[in-house]
Amino acid sequence: MDKNHSSFTVLVVDDDADVRAFLRSTLRNLFQCNVIESHSPEQAVLLYEKQHIDLVFLDIQMPGMDGLTLLQELRALHKNIKIVMISAHGTADNVKKAVSEGAVGFIVKPFNMQRIKAVVEKFI
Amino acid sequence: MDTNRPVALLVDDEKANLRLLSELLRQDMDIALAISGYQALDKACKLKPDLILLDVVMPELDGFETLKALQTNASTKDIPVIFVTGLDSAHDEEKGLRLGAKDYIAKPFSPEVVKARVNAQLEIIHQRQKLQQVSQELALADEAKSRFLANMSHEIRTPLTTVIGYAEAILAGEFREDEQQQALAAISQNGKHLLELLNDILDLAKIEDNRLEIEKLPVDLMGMLEEIRVLFADKALKKGLAFQLSPQFPLPSQIITDPTRLKQILVNLVGNAIKFTEKGFVQIRISCEPRTLIFEVKDSGIGIAKEQQTLLFDAFTQAEASVNRLHGGTGLGLAISKDLALKLGGDISLLSEKGQGSCFIFHMNLHEGPDNQWLTTIPLSPQKISQQHAGKSKVSKLSGRVLLADDYNEGRELVCRMLQTLGVQVTQVSDGAQLLEKSLAEHFDLILTDINMPVMNGAEALRLLRSAGIDTPVIALTANAMTHDVESYLQQGFAGHLAKPIVRDHFFRLMQQFLLPEEQGEKPPLQSSKEMIALKARFISSLPARLDAIKQAIQQQDLPQLQQAAHTLKGAAALFEQATLTQLAKSMENVTDFKAAGELYAALMAASKQLH
Numbered sequence: 001m002d003k004n005h006s007s008f009t010v011l012v013v014d015d016d017a018d019v020r021a022f023l024r025s026t027l028r029n030l031f032q033c034n035v036i037e038s039h040s041p042e043q044a045v046l047l048y049e050k051q052h053i054d055l056v057f058l059d060i061q062m063p064g065m066d067g068l069t070l071l072q073e074l075r076a077l078h079k080n081i082k083i084v085m086i087s088a089h090g091t092a093d094n095v096k097k098a099v100s101e102g103a104v105g106f107i108v109k110p111f112n113m114q115r116i117k118a119v120v121e122k123f124i
Numbered sequence: 125m126d127t128n129r130p131v132a133l134l135v136d137d138e139k140a141n142l143r144l145l146s147e148l149l150r151q152d153m154d155i156a157l158a159i160s161g162y163q164a165l166d167k168a169c170k171l172k173p174d175l176i177l178l179d180v181v182m183p184e185l186d187g188f189e190t191l192k193a194l195q196t197n198a199s200t201k202d203i204p205v206i207f208v209t210g211l212d213s214a215h216d217e218e219k220g221l222r223l224g225a226k227d228y229i230a231k232p233f234s235p236e237v238v239k240a241r242v243n244a245q246l247e248i249i250h251q252r253q254k255l256q257q258v259s260q261e262l263a264l265a266d267e268a269k270s271r272f273l274a275n276m277s278h279e280i281r282t283p284l285t286t287v288i289g290y291a292e293a294i295l296a297g298e299f300r301e302d303e304q305q306q307a308l309a310a311i312s313q314n315g316k317h318l319l320e321l322l323n324d325i326l327d328l329a330k331i332e333d334n335r336l337e338i339e340k341l342p343v344d345l346m347g348m349l350e351e352i353r354v355l356f357a358d359k360a361l362k363k364g365l366a367f368q369l370s371p372q373f374p375l376p377s378q379i380i381t382d383p384t385r386l387k388q389i390l391v392n393l394v395g396n397a398i399k400f401t402e403k404g405f406v407q408i409r410i411s412c413e414p415r416t417l418i419f420e421v422k423d424s425g426i427g428i429a430k431e432q433q434t435l436l437f438d439a440f441t442q443a444e445a446s447v448n449r450l451h452g453g454t455g456l457g458l459a460i461s462k463d464l465a466l467k468l469g470g471d472i473s474l475l476s477e478k479g480q481g482s483c484f485i486f487h488m489n490l491h492e493g494p495d496n497q498w499l500t501t502i503p504l505s506p507q508k509i510s511q512q513h514a515g516k517s518k519v520s521k522l523s524g525r526v527l528l529a530d531d532y533n534e535g536r537e538l539v540c541r542m543l544q545t546l547g548v549q550v551t552q553v554s555d556g557a558q559l560l561e562k563s564l565a566e567h568f569d570l571i572l573t574d575i576n577m578p579v580m581n582g583a584e585a586l587r588l589l590r591s592a593g594i595d596t597p598v599i600a601l602t603a604n605a606m607t608h609d610v611e612s613y614l615q616q617g618f619a620g621h622l623a624k625p626i627v628r629d630h631f632f633r634l635m636q637q638f639l640l641p642e643e644q645g646e647k648p649p650l651q652s653s654k655e656m657i658a659l660k661a662r663f664i665s666s667l668p669a670r671l672d673a674i675k676q677a678i679q680q681q682d683l684p685q686l687q688q689a690a691h692t693l694k695g696a697a698a699l700f701e702q703a704t705l706t707q708l709a710k711s712m713e714n715v716t717d718f719k720a721a722g723e724l725y726a727a728l729m730a731a732s733k734q735l736h
Contacts, residue, residue: 015692016692016695016696017666018659018662018663018666018696018701020697021659021662021698022699023285027141027660035400043610054510061691063688069705073557078710084593088691088694088695088698089562090560090564090565091557091561092556092557092558092560092561092579092580093470093557095560095561095564095588095591095592096588098592099588099591099592103592104591104592104593105591105592105593106564106592106593107593108564108565108566109594109698109699110695110698110699110701110706111699112565112567112699115593115594118593118594118595119593
């Protein structure tokens with residue numbers, strides 16, 4: 001990890017403030033990158049359109065719209081968007097759906113730092 | 125008479141006609157002549173012509189009657205007949221054809237028409253013969269295969285009977301401790317014999333299909349011979365046999381060949397020699413001619429009678445010899461070795477007399493390796509091999525976490541034990557979906573997986589694993605051990621391949637490649653930054669609000685709200701490694717009635733008060 005990582009931005013979409021805070025601090029610590037947070041799917045879509053975002057961490061289970069549907073919508077709107085799904089339900093079914101909808105990674109809660117590090121390094 | 129040329133019998137009472145027809149046809153076939161029906165019958169019987177050209181109007185026995193007579197005789201009834209006649213009414217033609225004539229040519233005939241029709245008949249005859257021949261060959265091959273299969277299933281059934289019989293007797297508690305040891309040894313031995321048989325059958329099938337791949341590698345000839353010596357010296361010693369390698373110098377130090385196949389041939393020949401020799405000696409003589417390398421394996425054993433010597437190399441006949449079981453081995457070894465020798469540009473022959481010992485002579489094309497030197501004496505490097513040999517038996521301990529997926533419980537249990545012997549920590553699952561879920565949730569250093577599993581197969585699990593961003597190396601465990609299968613596994617991203625049943629040495633070597641030795645120990649624990657501590661404190665301070673949300677949902681009997689609140693609590697609690705809270709929140713997420721929810725809420729409250 002060299003180069004100027006502050007040049008990339010990660011959007012974290014999760015309804016739980018603690019999860020968002022954890023990811024924010026972890027990502028900042030690991031990569032010195034920008035982290036934007038969103039608590040809702042609707043807000044996430046708006047944020048992605050307004051800002052330059054390199055990577056999205058997206059929770060699968062959220063009130064309102066579930067993450068897999070949001071994944072589908074974001075992918076339809078932005079073909080090259082890179083989305084890593086996060087979920088407490090790391091079921092084979094969820095992974096299959098996420099991968100077939102074009103997610104570039106899948107991370108389960110509770111988080112493992114190395115997994116987060118590996119998945120980000122792959123795409124940045 | 126040229127045997128390949130067809131023979132035609134021409135029958136006509138007019139000699140002029142006979143002359144004319146034979147002039148016309150002699151270029152393409154051999155000709156026999158008859159000037160009456162009776163003579164025709166006689167000659168047809170004796171000569172068995174391929175075709176008869178028959179006049180109709182003849183004194184005594186006319187053509188129609190002659191044909192009828194031909195058809196009553198078994199040896200002539202299938203000979204095709206063409207009428208050549210001055211009778212040209214439709215009625216006569218019809219009669220002739222009805223009687224079974226193949227064709228009907230009216231006189232006066234055009235020479236070209238006769239030639240064409242006769243040739244058409246001959247063509248048909250020729251094709252029929254070819255078909256008969258092919259079908260005969262097929263029938264023979266089919267019979268040979270059926271016999272082979274029948275023999276093989278017998279050969280397979282016999283050791284299986286032992287395996288099952290002993291295993292069930294042990295299960296039923298019929299054996300004392302010491303008897304059990306014996307029974308287990310028999311099971312293991314018979315199991316290995318079955319494996320050997322299977323490998324030999326596969327080898328044969330590959331050779332027959334021309335799918336056997338021959339490698340061309342530089343091989344250290346003396347090293348190879350030393351390996352053979354190490355492999356058999358003990359066995360020979362135990363039987364009280366003198367075992368001798370006698371290289372006839374000069375010999376090349378390095379040759380180009382397929383080491384696996386060369387070794388297979390030598391192991392087979394030397395193994396047989398030791399097996400069938402009760403006293404005396406076994407000698408391997410290695411010599412060299414300008415472009416040929418010769419291995420002679422000579423013994424003072426039982427010898428082989430002349431009439432059996434050719435059968436010895438035939439897989440189909442060898443397989444029936446029950447002598448093989450007595451002595452071990454599958455009986456296919458020699459057939460395979462001979463085929464392999466041919467593939468290596470050589471052959472195997474045999475000099476033997478019953479009771480006088482045998483000498484198998486294997487010669488192969490000699491290609492010198494790039495670093496070849498001509499040796500005039502045995503080089504000094506035998507330590508290397510004995511060291512290798514000693515290293516095999518000692519299994520060094522490894523560390524790490526391994527995930528093992530296989531739906532076949534017994535097989536998985538066995539691999540698990542082998543892994544535990546190495547000192548690694550093993551987690552077992554029984555299908556690809558579980559593999560995926562486990563490896564998402566936990567970190568493993570290595571994954572071993574079967575390919576064919578229910579729910580999700582190993583290849584699909586690997587694909588999803590990679591898509592989920594997990595790079596843990598994955599090794600395929602499978603029974604499909606064909607080379608092209610192995611290649612396709614590697615192409616799909618498997619880091620390696622282990623064929624079942626697993627060969628211990630190979631298994632341990634592969635594990636050493638992927639797992640660290642024990643001394644290096646565990647990886648350092650994950651960082652615990654100040655920020656982490658702050659975040660955890662923040663989580664704890666958020667607990668009352670979170671529990672409040674749950675309480676409200678229960679009071680309002682709002683199940684979706686309750687599930688959502690429990691779900692987020694579960695996620696956050698797991699994040700900060702709060703096992704009790706996580707478990708309780710998980711239960712809460714799954715409740716269906718609010719009474720249970722109330723109880724869980726109380727438990728959650730209690731658990732949260734424990735945290736500071």
